[in-house]
Amino acid sequence: MKNLFTFVGMALILALSLFLAVITGDYGPWYFAWLVGTTMIVMIAVAGAVMYEKQDAESQDKTGHSH
């Protein structure tokens, strides 16, 4: 049952996203750009932090020292 709710929830988010993309894409291209751009900026910054953890772990393996 939990999986079903998760699936339905995700499907609703997807439908809402598509609706927003169509509406804002047609009438508000810069709003759409903000939604996509902000998501992208956050995701790349998160990826940068995750990359830091990997580099730190590798450095710890080599030198035994970590931040």
Added chain:
Amino acid sequence: MDMLINPTVVELSRLQFALTALYHFLFVPLTLGLSFLLATMESVYVITGKPIYKEMTQFWGKLFAINFALGVATGLTMEFEFGTNWSMYSHFVGDIFGTPLAIEGLMAFFMESTFVGIMFFGWDRISAKAHLVVTYLVALGSNLSALWILIANGFMQDPRGGTFDPNTMRLEFSSFVQLIFNEDAQAKFVHTSIAGFVTGSMFVMGISAFYLLTNKRKDIALRSFRIAAVFGVISTIGVVTLGDALGFIDVKAQPMKVAAMEAIWNTDYNTASAPWNLIAFPDKAAGKNLFEIGIPYVLTPLLTHSEDTVIPGIHQLVDEAKPKVVNGIKAMVALKEYNHDHSNVQALATFKQYQADMGYGFLAMQYAPDQDLKKVDASNLASVVDKTAHETVPNVWVEFWAFRIMVALGFIMLAIFAFAAYFSLKNEVEKHPLLLKVALWSIPLPWFACEFGWITAENGRQPWTVYDMLPTFVSASSHSVGYMIFSLIGFVLLYSSFIAAEMYLMFKYARLGPQASHHGHDKAPAGGGMAGQPAFAKPSLAKK
């Protein structure tokens, strides 16, 4: 309209609004950017499960809280200022302008304020994922607040969605869709919001650089520096790109602003080779640049993204304004007659014929004898028209240099973020103390860029409060000069005390930094870096 308008009161009202807006915007961009940086840090916490990211979120959240509280305090007074100092403006466009402001208060501000409480006090009361959702909602709410304000500002820059009703003497709503999807509002929101991201990034990166230079909590400093540098470099590219988009929109919507921004006095019909003024000393009285250094072949593609679009110069735009002033005078005289007698069908018909240029009639009032357009006749018409047409030119010197300072700061910050991201991604940032010092001392740069950006936007809109429709001259309230000076001094003292409080608290808690970790990386203290710190952290600690 029969009351004589005192230009000193208008200038003092302008000065008061400019000062309060510029003060307020010292707080806003940090809230816009830091909220999403907190969401980013907390996302890493939820993804990796490393408590240090929770501690980072809580520490930077503490500085966010100080800024948020003072930002709200300075913003509230501005909304009242529309009613107290700009009553004619509020009467004229309140129907349209008040709507986004009300939505901002009811939707975005309430959302932001509600969730900010859960964000600070809910760490130990809700799950990590739920808390992350709350942090994102705070970030979204902050930026939605900005959205509605900028929709209101977009209307002032390029009025859409309203129709003037001669019976009520008000501009009334005709299309909500046109209001919110106004191109100027869209581009300005994205440009301003992303400028906030740049501000937040520079703030976090600069303070992290300070900790690295002083060997304080390097674990938090290095991670914060990485996130801020990456966040900042992409945001700065975005803000430059969106600034270009805003300029492109303004070429069509506000040609006089663009001409002043680039100090273009004469139209250059050799569009491809038209020079872009890198440096100029514009003289409005002389109607030319006293000195200029131009780079050929740059202007047209830069502003219009083409090689053959003609960009009108200030002199051409002044000439084009003259027939509009003549029509505007006819519209205003007819409107006055219609207001005296609503059965005067002829007056209504004349007004409707020239309604499109009504704003120019308003603008001409200041040059009419006794500010009465009925007293404009054949003997003084040419003089009134000429003076009014020249009045449509904003302060070119201020416009040109405010714009250039903003752009220069944008590119300087892009270079700093690019180097910072490069060395941070190579994990070599500690080997470059000069970069760390530059990052630290660059903290004020985004604030200067934001302030000069607003000066460019608002000075360039002059002499209008609502572009081409309602002049600043007739928008102000009819206060006495003494009242305006008294309230101006009061606002300056009050807002300066807010700035002093912000600076004191920011310096205090930033210098103090996150508490030294006694728990290793895997066990952040309850309340994280907030433990034993300011009052807003205590409820969650008390529970423990």
